[in-house]
Amino acid sequence: xxxxxxxxxxxxxxMGQEVTMRCQPILGHNTVFWYRQTMMQGLELLAxxxxxxxxxxxxxxxxxxxxxxxxxxxxxxxxxxxxPRDSAVYFxxxxxxxxxxxxxFGPGTRLTVL
Amino acid sequence: xxxxxxSPQNLTAQEGEFITINCSYSVGISALHWLQQHPGGGIxxxxxxSSGKKKHGRLIATIxxxxxxxxxxxxxxxPRDSAVYIxxxxxSRFPAGKSTFGDGTTLTVKP
Numbered sequence: 581x582x583x584x585x586x587x588x589x590x591x592x593x594x595m596g597q598e599v600t601m602r603c604q605p606i607l608g609h610n611t612v613f614w615y616r617q618t619m620m621q622g623l624e625l626l627a628x629x630x631x632x633x634x635x636x637x638x639x640x641x642x643x644x645x646x647x648x649x650x651x652x653x654x655x656x657x658x659x660x661x662x663x664p665r666d667s668a669v670y671f672x673x674x675x676x677x678x679x680x681x682x683x684x685f686g687p688g689t690r691l692t693v694l
Numbered sequence: 695x696x697x698x699x700x701s702p703q704n705l706t707a708q709e710g711e712f713i714t715i716n717c718s719y720s721v722g723i724s725a726l727h728w729l730q731q732h733p734g735g736g737i738x739x740x741x742x743x744s745s746g747k748k749k750h751g752r753l754i755a756t757i758x759x760x761x762x763x764x765x766x767x768x769x770x771x772x773p774r775d776s777a778v779y780i781x782x783x784x785x786s787r788f789p790a791g792k793s794t795f796g797d798g799t800t801l802t803v804k805p
Contacts, residue, residue, distance in 0.1 A: 622780075685737040
């Protein structure tokens with residue numbers, strides 16, 4: 581049963597700490613997306629990668645957020661230093677080779693920054 | 695003004711009713727995406743459209759590129775259809791591939 585996995589599922593941390601969220605895309609999918617969802621802003625696209633190369637990260641605050649794909653089976657989203665306004669659910673999604681394939685979403689990481 | 699507008703914001707229906715959720719957008723797009731978010735928070739991709747119509751079970755999605763409008767229809771609605779339905783568009787121009795999301799339509803289907 582192919583699915584996108586995300587870890588951790590929940591994270592509570594103090595302001596100023598580093599947070600790393602991980603995503604394992606579906607095997608064979610070459611495009612990975614990071615989204616953030618808050619009550620105020622709804623869903624927002626933060627960044628996406630194709631074949632491990634970042635294509636667009638314009639939705640991501642550059643000073644504290646970074647996204648990488650060390651290999652085809654792992655995507656990471658890092659926040660350093662974290663702030664209370666970063667509290668949100670962070671979703672990862674992956675998509676197959678065709679750009680018209682639907683995306684498969686992970687269960688999300690619920691981040692709370694105190 | 696949001697580049698993607700959904701209507702209605704909230705919708706309550708009786709089981710068995712035919713439901714329509716609308717999405718209008720103001721930018722040039724290469725594709726439109728309908729998502730379903732369950733009460734538990736999980737997100738499922740329903741359809742990706744660039745033209746015409748797609749059908750999957752009781753769900754039908756249509757798009758009119760000229761009118762910049764898409765609709766999601768649910769036939770014979772069921773309480774398990776209760777969820778938030780989100781429309782997202784992918785820009786065709788710079789930044790190509792970037793997506794913008796509507797605010798979602800909260801659907802409640804009562805037995």
